[in-house]
Amino acid sequence: MSLLIVEIEALTKVYESRLRVVAVDGIDLELTQGEIFGLLGPNGAGKTTTISIATTRTLPTSGTVRIAGIDVVQHPAHARRHIGVVPQFNTLDRSLTVYENLYFHCRYFGFSHSQAKARALELLGQFMLSERKGMYPAQLSGGLAQRVQIARAIAHRPTVLFLDEPSAGLDPQSRMAMWSAVEGLRSEGITVLLTTHYMEEAESLSDRLAIIDYGKVLALGTPEKLKQTFGAQTIFDLKLKAQDGLESLVAAVKTLPDVTGAEITGDGLRVVAANSDGLLPILVQAAAGHGLRDLTVTEPSLETVFIQLTGRDLRE
């Protein structure tokens, strides 16, 4: 039986000010032991608020969150023992070195001097930070600081790790390093909840993910299941030499099985299909008479699912 590590039930958060803002509007989620779960949504969808409530830093308007069975509103201090957080911004202790950031974090969680020292040194090795143990946070690059933050967040061996927009502001190389650090947590059995508005990040890291917008869960499942359920489409872009008589080609292509749409583009033809199996040779043959120069196939992606569900682009 898989254990429920995070249970979010009918969670709402309403900010009552001059403008009434419903940040979270009835979210239900359950995370089981050891899974990496992604919350995908555009900025302002309610991801960070959900994480803030789950990590005891924001009080919900209604609903409950239990971490390892502990209610975060009733017993926040107790729940925090099970929680590791990597916030959106660098919150490393500027007065302490990298090593001391890890060491004192362990002391906060009841480690003895020798336990804390051993754990800090172990993490420095694991995250390839040993050479920088004496540096101060202000001397670290964004990518390195993020690695220290992840190391610090798991230092007390939490049951669940929350990563809020972990790759925001990182260069591509640091992002890859961060992803592999998160992948590495799998072997430790830590449950991970991450928020992101990067498709690739959600798709490559998450075992399951929820697409949220306007504080509601719109879809939930494995990336593959989401793509299947919401009929993500394969797109074929054909570049053609001869542009004449394309209308008849469009008409012909539209009659092919699984093809859901076809249109003329600037330099050829775009064909959208629900299922790409066996379609490629047929399209190549059909376009042969028009001088096919190039063909690009875009596999179904979460991006198309997201646009279909919300009607807007993730980066809006």
Next chain:
Amino acid sequence: MNKAGIREQGSGISGPRPATLGSGLGLGFFLIAFWGLFLRDLRVLTREFHTFLLRVGMQPLLFLFVFTFILPRMGGGNPIAVGGGADFGTILLPGLMAVAIMFSGIAAVALPLSSEFGITREIDDRVMCPLPLWAVALEKVCFSALQSIIAALLVIPMAYYIPAVPVRADVHNWFLLALVLVLASLLAGSLGLVIGSTVNPKQIGLIFSIIVVPITFLGCVYYPWARLDKIPWLQIGVLFNPIVYMSEGLRASVTPGIAHMPWWAILVALVFFTAALGKWGLRGFLGRVLS
């Protein structure tokens, strides 16, 4: 859900958790986390101990040097020296201790908190410690109290060696001195908590000019409260100033030969202001870390 079951699963996570983590929700665990926070602050303080000494020592040092060493040597014709009187060093000692306590409390709580709440959000890691949020604030106040006590004690040797006319300190109630030192230091930390958690970092300089400096000058630091009897409205008005009780409390315990308020009134006022400012500061602190 079975808590033991989770812990069992948790132990599958590489390496053992420290034994204390399994000991339930008790006060012991909070104390250990509290101690961890205290150790962190101690580490930062000891690393910068020289700058700490300079910061808290410079003002009383110069004050004593100018008012009790230079001016008296300028001769009896000097109006400032005459105004202070021969006993000025003795009047000044408890007052300067009170100022050291207050500035130290503000420097140790208000300044770091205001930047931690503002740009850096460093407070987040300490807020995520496994102890109630009020205890995180309490730790700040307690640690600042420690610094305040060091700062106050530092004034005593200075007051012995610098003044031209010897200071007549006469402590015979050590218990009262300890009590006043601790209460005054906690009061200063609470005041720091109020300022740090309610004032915008950009306005912290302004707060020094419009609050910290006035309550110091009107805090019976440079004159005993009893001598204000010539200006009754001021004598009543300053009773709302918590610094008055810090100065008078130290006067009662360090230089009892100088006229001072009754000790019981001082203690009641110190407790009252500590509680009131502590409550106000805590409310501000919770408001900043919990939305």
